[in-house]
Amino acid sequence: MKWGTRYNYNYVNNLYEAIQKHTLKPTKLICFTDDDSNISNSVLCRALPKINIPREISKTPWRKLSIWQYPLFDLDGDILFLDLDLVITNNLDKFFSFKPGTFCVIENWTQIGKNIGNTSCFRFPVKKHKYIFEEFEKNSHLLWEKYHIEQVYISKTIKEQNFWPRNWCKSFKHNLLPKWPIRIFKPASLPSDTSVVAFTGKPDPEDVLNEKWPVPKNKFYKKIYKQVKCPDWLIDNWKIN
Numbered sequence: 001m002k003w004g005t006r007y008n009y010n011y012v013n014n015l016y017e018a019i020q021k022h023t024l025k026p027t028k029l030i031c032f033t034d035d036d037s038n039i040s041n042s043v044l045c046r047a048l049p050k051i052n053i054p055r056e057i058s059k060t061p062w063r064k065l066s067i068w069q070y071p072l073f074d075l076d077g078d079i080l081f082l083d084l085d086l087v088i089t090n091n092l093d094k095f096f097s098f099k100p101g102t103f104c105v106i107e108n109w110t111q112i113g114k115n116i117g118n119t120s121c122f123r124f125p126v127k128k129h130k131y132i133f134e135e136f137e138k139n140s141h142l143l144w145e146k147y148h149i150e151q152v153y154i155s156k157t158i159k160e161q162n163f164w165p166r167n168w169c170k171s172f173k174h175n176l177l178p179k180w181p182i183r184i185f186k187p188a189s190l191p192s193d194t195s196v197v198a199f200t201g202k203p204d205p206e207d208v209l210n211e212k213w214p215v216p217k218n219k220f221y222k223k224i225y226k227q228v229k230c231p232d233w234l235i236d237n238w239k240i241n
Contacts, residue, residue, distance in 0.1 A: 001067070002033040002084055003048060004059055009038040010241040011084040014205075016043050018088035018237050022195065025093055030075070032067065046073055052137045054144060062150045064119060068133035075126050083120040083198065087205055087238050090195035099162050101125050106198075107163040108151070109174040117161060119151040120198040121169050129158055169196040172208070180225040187231035203228060205238045 002012060016029045029043050036045040051066035067081065080095050082088075098104060103124050105117030132154060136143055147153040155161055170176055176188035176197065190197070199205050203213045203226075213226040 001048065001064060002031055002035070003063065004034075007084045012043055013038075013040045013241065014238050015082060015084065015086065015088070016040055019092060021237070022088050022090060023092050025096075027092070030073075049073075051133070052140065054140055057144060060150075061119070062136075062144065065133055065136050065150055065153075068124070068129060070127040070130040070133075072126055078123055078125050080123045081119070081121070082196070085199045085204060086120060087197045087199065087234060088195060089190060089197055089233055089237050090193065092195055094168070094195070095121075095123055095164070098123075098164065101128075102160050102162050103129060103158050104162045104164055105151075105155070106169045107166065109171045115155060115161070117151055117155045117163070118169075118198070119154065120200065121164070121196050132157060165193075167191045167193045169198065170194050172197050172199050172203075173201070177228065180227070183229065184227050185229065187229040190231065190233045205234060206240050208234055209238065209240055 002009075012029075012031050012033075019027055019029055031039060031043050031045050032048050033039070033045055034048050039045055048063075049066035049069060049072065051063065051069070053062060053065075057063075064081075067079075078096060078100055080092070095104070103122065105122035106120060108114075108116045108118040135157070136153070143153055147156065170191070172188060176190065177183055178186045178188065199208075207213060208228050209230050211228055211230050213223075213228050215222045215226055
């Protein structure tokens with residue numbers, strides 16, 4: 001899904017090229033967006049699914065709940081959802097063969113053991129859990145106040161939740177980035193069976209490619225430890241346009 005200006009068309013095109021590179025089976029990429037300008041013609045663009053959502057959270061990940069509705073355009077079966085700030089580094093076919101017909105998600109890196117998923121990369125069967133969307137539309141303010149984060153709402157509501165094998169999906173910051181001061185000269189290494197690397201918050205993939213970690217002007221002192229070297233696996237799988 002792409003809305004607003006946080007991520008431009010290049011993130012969609014990079015994702016498409018990486019998916020084609022790392023899948024052996026015929027695979028489509030559908031982008032739900034409010035602006036399809038400059039997105040590759042090979043990507044199937046659709047309008048953002050409609051959702052009744054409080055204005056205060058209309059630009060946040062809570063909007064992702066809109067894809068749990070049914071019908072969802074002409075989609076059916078198992079759908080793999082990928083955030084735009086991901087870099088695909090290895091084969092994705094395994095994400096479709098793993099426990100088919102069930103909801104599968106990353107175990108949230110910062111809440112290990114608490115049964116909370118991270119919806120940067122998840123697979124869901126269209127229609128089976130449509131109540132996720134329907135209940136939110138009925139009680140959006142109540143659910144927002146209760147769970148605060150959409151992925152917590154999903155994990156607490158769906159009983160048949162499965163986590164991907166831990167090495168399949170990694171967080172650049174939480175799992176791969178070397179501790180300071182080692183990161184000054186050593187880039188992030190990648191496990192051989194990792195297929196998805198999430199760049200939550202900052203830095204973004206293009207920041208790492210440029211070896212520059214953005215820091216607010218009023219917090220310039222953070223430049224001391226917010227340093228990053230560009231790894232070869234990122235150069236191989238993501239490009240600046």
